[in-house]
Amino acid sequence: MTDIADVEVIAPNFKQRLSGVTSTIIQLVPVQNRLGQKVATLGPGLPNSLPRIGYADLLRLWKRPRNGHKRVWHARRNNEMLAGLVLRDLLRMPLKILFTSASQRRHTRWTKALIARVDAVVATSARTAAYLDVENSVVMHGIDTARFFPPADKAAAKQAVGLDPERKIAGCFGRVRRQKGTDLFVDTMIALLPGRPDWIAIVAGRATASHAAFETELRERVAKAGLSDRILFVGEHTNINDWYRALDLFVAPQRWEGFGLTPLEAMATAVPVVATDVGAFRELIVTGERETGVVIPADDLAAMTTAAGAFMDDPARLSAAGARALAHVTEKFSIEREARRLGEIYASLAQ
Structure with a gap:
């Protein structure tokens, strides 16, 4: 456990099951602490390697941290906002509440009421910000470019995950479901x-x-087409970064998405992307003359087939888009950039 006196930002996680929000916390908190932000987590479903406090430590929040400023309670869910409001308004603890909104739909009255009482709001994309009725700052997610990077040898990268090094590979990563x-x-x-x-x-x-x-x-559809040896279901892997390095083209075919990190992970590995116009994909991918990929309408099979086929048939375009994708993500979407932007907001609130 981390000494609560040293904690300046609390990142609650009030959900046991792994979710996109939980994954964000797991990836972001170590980077924030490496940059000097004293962030600790609270709640279940998180690895023990993260700085954390226990529920008993909440009784010590009446006392400010060592730096004398107010602590920031960084909520990402309604129940976490509510807990922060109880601590601040009912128990009169010296807290500032920050809420990150990733929702791309109109909020319920209850959510709006909670948001109206927090001290600051972050939206994860411009599209998300459009659904907010309060002032907010857009801070887009970043990825760990020390984990997601291109291979020195593409053929070796394919062999490393058991794939044919002589073949070009198109990939789709994420939960297998209609959404x-x-x-x-x-x-x-x-x-x-x-x-x-x-x-x-x-x-x-x-x-x-x-x-x-x-x-x-x-799987039955693939078998009926006689392609079981060429459309492979490889399951879930913790070393997904190695699988990205084996790809030549990535397809993000979602019908709905809150934000969506997979295009960034692919582009950081110098792989161009065909993605549907959901989540933040249009804000992540550069189209046109400096393309890093193509954005197509959601749920449009014909458009997806055309866009993917055009990349597959043009090796020079595939290579150029991949190189630009790597430069684009490295410059604008590193997780350090996200952490620094949040750090600026924390500092502004705490002081």
Whole structure:
């Protein structure tokens, strides 16, 4: 446990099950502390390696941290906002409450009421900010460019994950379910691969029990097309960065997304992206003359097939877009950049 006297920012996580928000906390907090921000987590579902405080430490929040400023309570869910408001307003603890909103839909009255009482709001994208009725700052997520980076040897990277080094590889990573558009990717590859013998495709991710039948149906569809040896379901992997390094093209086929880090992870590995216009994808990907990828309408199989096929048939375009993607993410979407921007907000609130 971290000494509460040294904690200047509390990042609560009031959800046991792994989620995108939990993943954000797990990745961000170590970087924040490395940059000198004294952030500790609170709650279940987090690795013991993170700085953390216990619920008993909340009784010590009447006393300010060693620097004499107010602490920042950085909430990312409604129940975390509510807890911060109870501590600040009912128990009169010296806290400032920051809320990060990733929602791309109109908030309920309850959520609006909570947001109206916090001290500052962060939106994870311009699209998210458009759904807020209060002043906010846009701080987009970043990724760990020390983890996601291009391979020195693409063929060796493919061999490292058991794939054919002679083949080009298109990939789709994430939970296997309809919301994620896995079926759109599979149908796109069923349409494209027969005429492109130098390409294969992989689906990396798992289907939870409620989506197992969906995955089974997709596998049957692939088998019926005679492509079981070229459209591979490789399951979930903790070393997903190694699988990105094996790719030549990444497809993000989601029908809905809150933010979506997979295009950034792919681009950081110098892999161009075909992505649907959901989440923050349009704000992450550069299209046009300096393209790092292509953004297409959501749930549009024909557009996905056309866009992916155009990249697959143009090696020079594929290579150039990949190089620009790497430079783009390195400059604008490192996790250190996200952490520094949040640090500026913390400092402004605390003082």
